Amino acid sequence: MATPIASGDYPVSERALHFLKALVERYIRDGQPVGSRTLAKDAGLDLSPATVRNVMADLEDMGLVVSPHTSAGRVPTVSGYRLFIDSLLTIKPLTEGEVEAMRQHFQHLGDAARLIESASQVLSGVTHMAGVVMLPRHERNAFRQIEFLPLSGERVLAILVTSEGEVHNRVIHIDRRYTPSELEQAANLLNQMFTGQDMREVRKRLLADLKSTHARMDEIMMRAVDMAQRVLEAAERPDDCYIAGQTNLMEFTELCSMERLRQLFDAFTKKSEILHLLDRCIEADGVQIFIGEESGYQLLDDCSLVTAPYRIDDQVIGVLGVIGPTRMDYPRVIPIVDVTARLLGAALKQQ
Amino acid sequence: MATPIASGDYPVSERALHFLKALVERYIRDGQPVGSRTLAKDAGLDLSPATVRNVMADLEDMGLVVSPHTSAGRVPTVSGYRLFIDSLLTIKPLTEGEVEAMRQHFQHLGDAARLIESASQVLSGVTHMAGVVMLPRHERNAFRQIEFLPLSGERVLAILVTSEGEVHNRVIHIDRRYTPSELEQAANLLNQMFTGQDMREVRKRLLADLKSTHARMDEIMMRAVDMAQRVLEAAERPDDCYIAGQTNLMEFTELCSMERLRQLFDAFTKKSEILHLLDRCIEADGVQIFIGEESGYQLLDDCSLVTAPYRIDDQVIGVLGVIGPTRMDYPRVIPIVDVTARLLGAALKQQ
DNA sequence: ATTAGCACTCTCGGCGAATGAGTGCTAACG
DNA sequence: CGTTAGCACTCATTCGCCGAGAGTGCTAAT
Structure with missing residues (x-):
């Protein structure tokens, strides 16, 4: 002793x-x-x-x-x-070659969405387990432009663009036909009011407007606010994540009960629980690990989750990680998750 | 005899x-x-x-x-x-109640994408197998509007809207910064040229323009054509499908070899082979069935695929179906697939 | 053409013995 | 006192074997 x-x-x-x-x-x-x-x-x-x-x-x-x-x-x-x-544990650091190989996967990918997807594939590919990446939440995502296009019938296509280049669109059903110029007017109104403002702020103000000043608004304005409201609703829910390599988990004999696997896969397609779990890791400032029951989710009982937040300029914007059997090669997986988080952050910044 | x-x-x-x-x-x-x-x-x-x-x-x-x-x-x-x-076989027709229950799922769904997703969920839910729906291909999808928005650095966000209300967007890297007015000019040019024209036609003309008249165009025009080209590329590839209820297949004892299941699930995430298979059914004008090896894909050896094309106004625009074990209840599944195709077609038309 | 009877084949579940890996305990050793 | 060899013991796993049961093909009778 x-x-x-x-x-x-x-x-x-x-x-x-x-x-x-x-x-x-x-x-x-x-x-x-x-x-x-x-x-x-x-x-x-x-x-x-x-x-x-x-x-x-x-x-x-x-x-x-x-x-x-x-x-x-x-x-x-x-x-x-x-x-x-x-x-x-003694970490097994990645060789320069391995890091380079991983870096390759983030090269030449235009889209942010594609980068995220790529990251989850890298994670699953290198670890032979399931890779998961939460979509980035832009702290400073500003309203940039909204546009309404008339479709056939009483339908309007609303398109919202944010300062980060995200495009959200939604078909909205309304109660009567609007002329293109009415729609343009409505869009102009909103663009004047909100361009450059923080999205959450916009959302808040829209809600407030909708409630309080209802009576004082002219009809166009009311409509505009209502429609913006609805497309924002869709935009607010980018609470999504990419999961890759789920099937890798079938290789592990300890998880081979069909029943378990099924529940696990179902959770993967629902995503909500996984997301909630990832959310809890966003505060930690390094690699974080849940072993078996520690996650609190019964279906991950025989699994571990290794996560790391990823950043742009020291600003945490999301979490990624790996899900595998409790018996996973932590000394190897930990640096992989860590490096992937850095690479993704760097790639997101670059573009 | x-x-x-x-x-x-x-x-x-x-x-x-x-x-x-x-x-x-x-x-x-x-x-x-x-x-x-x-x-x-x-x-x-x-x-x-x-x-x-x-x-x-x-x-x-x-x-x-x-x-x-x-x-x-x-x-x-x-x-x-x-x-x-x-x-x-003697078909077991669905009861009015069953049809009604299915119809409910297609009610009040704004988005076309949501309808498709819903259809795959209905299929898997009702049959307890995997449901798959190919995204609709609009025969008459016309160019409606294109827009370029400058992002930070040498990046431009291109947004393309079609007459069907589809929105495609893509971040494009270009070689120098363009002013908003230059971009607007480019967009106007394209909009004037192409609005209302068939998408495939537009694609063709862009390609031709890009090759032949390269020299005669002014720079803005060249850029515009190039950028449009790139966003169309993304738009042309709506070759996608929704798959739901994959995990249902784990219940069938005849498919319980992990190896088989894994291959199957991998095929589901890659989608390309499934899509190719569905594509072959788009010609048939009713329910079509592939039993086991008939599909030609080894991984579906113990599976059958029941498909039906779905239509808007007698125009076939996609295919949906069900994947399950060879031993599936055909007399029941066939009408389910058939009805779902009709319901989806109707729902798509309505909006 | 149909059927009863019969010998035969094959799978499947259970049983028991052999195997082998690994343990806990005790006693001896330095 | 820590360490070790020895030993009896416990289980899981594997294998072969047996019997039951299901189903067949063939033949001969109806």
Whole structure:
């Protein structure tokens, strides 16, 4: 018990930690419960299996490892992984070549949306797990221009462009036909009022206008406000994310129950829960990791999530990450997620 | 051999066909190979199992059924399903209530894109299989308006609106900064030239202009043509489709090999092969069915695809359908696909 | 033409033994 | 006192085997 480190409330001897580290690494390698003999060789300390067994019994008492059944080796628990990640693991930095290869994928992609998609593909491709990227939220997204185009019948196509070059459009049903000039007038009105203003601000003012000054407005204006309201509604909900490589998860034997997989995939297509989870990571200023149950979502019970926020000019605008089995190669995945976040941020800034 | 019907080249007795029908229906019901005893009861002809065995042996000779192993019942082959579908099956028409329930899903959806998505969800929801809908291709989609907005740096946001109210936008990198008025001028030029013309025509003329009259154009015009070219490129590729309920396929035990499922899901995310397959159905003027290998795609080997084109005013504009195991309830699925196609067509027209 | 009977084939589930990995405990060792 | 060898013990897994059951094809009788 040279340098006691607190885990839960127990002091853990340095030697025990060394074994825990070796055990987790080994288990990550081959996914099989690790026995005392194997671990004795792995640890490089030249101790007999019997000694290792004693240490492992201690680790089990502390809740850091468990054995699935009497005659199997030990497997790390969530707390075991936690301790490993927080204070034991040695990151395997990416080689310059690997980083370069990743950088390639962000080259020559016009669109921001395409960059995001690319990022999720890179993540899943390099890690062989599922990659997920939340769409960026532009803190300073300003109203730039709105336009109304008459369609057939009582329908109007509303197009909204923001200062970041996002285009939102929506078909709106109205109660009577408007002439092109009426529509133009309405658009001009809005453009004069709002151009250059923060989107959230615009939204707020529109809502207020709609409620309070209803009576005082002329009809065109009322219509305009109403229509703008509706297209903004659509624009406000860019709460979306890209997920790539979901099928990679089918390779992992520990997730192979159809039932689990199905729930997982369903969650991926619904996205809302994933998004909510990512949202919680937007505050952290570096790589953040949820192991198994820690996420709070039952369907991720056997999964871990490694996330990192991405930035433009030190301004966090989104989160990306990787979803995989609890037994994932953290020392490798962590730098991958980290680097991808930086690359994406840089790519987004460049354009 | 009362009324011989050709299958392959063999004449098949009417009684044999009756048994084939019963067998397929039974197999669709419970997914188990059907034995002679069961079939004897099922067929309602009051014949002994032994007789049925003789008939089944005939059917096997003709390649319409097979037995997985000696002591199992018989299972329909692809040709067996084919014959069943082409001349034996009795459609189970949907009740008025069911149709009404489906119609509900198409109500109050502004957007065309939303309608499409809804259609795929309805298909998967009602059939408990995967629903797929190809995006509509507007035969008469005309150029309506193009607009260029300067962004920061050497970037321009090009927005293209078609007569159908589709909005395409793309960020274009150019070689120098253009003033807003230059851009406006370029847009005006294009709008004058092309408004109201067929999109494909526009595309063609742009390409021609770009090649031949290159020299004679002034710079603005050249730029404009070039930029329009690029946004049209993006617009031309609405070759996309919505797929819903993929995970439903995990329920079917016959598809439960992880390997198969993975390939299938990968195909779903790539979409290109699915699209190609749907494309082949656009000519058929009613429900079309690919059974197992018939599709030509190995990954659909154990799957069937039931499709129907959907129309606006007798003009076919897309295809939708259902993907499920070969053993699917055709008599029920066929009308579902058929009705959904009609409902979607109607909903698209209405707006 | 139909059917009953019969021998035959094959799958599937259960049982038990052998295997082997890994453990905990105890006693000996330096 | 920490470490280690030895040993009995516990389980999961694998394999072969057996019997039950389902279904067939053939033959001979109706």
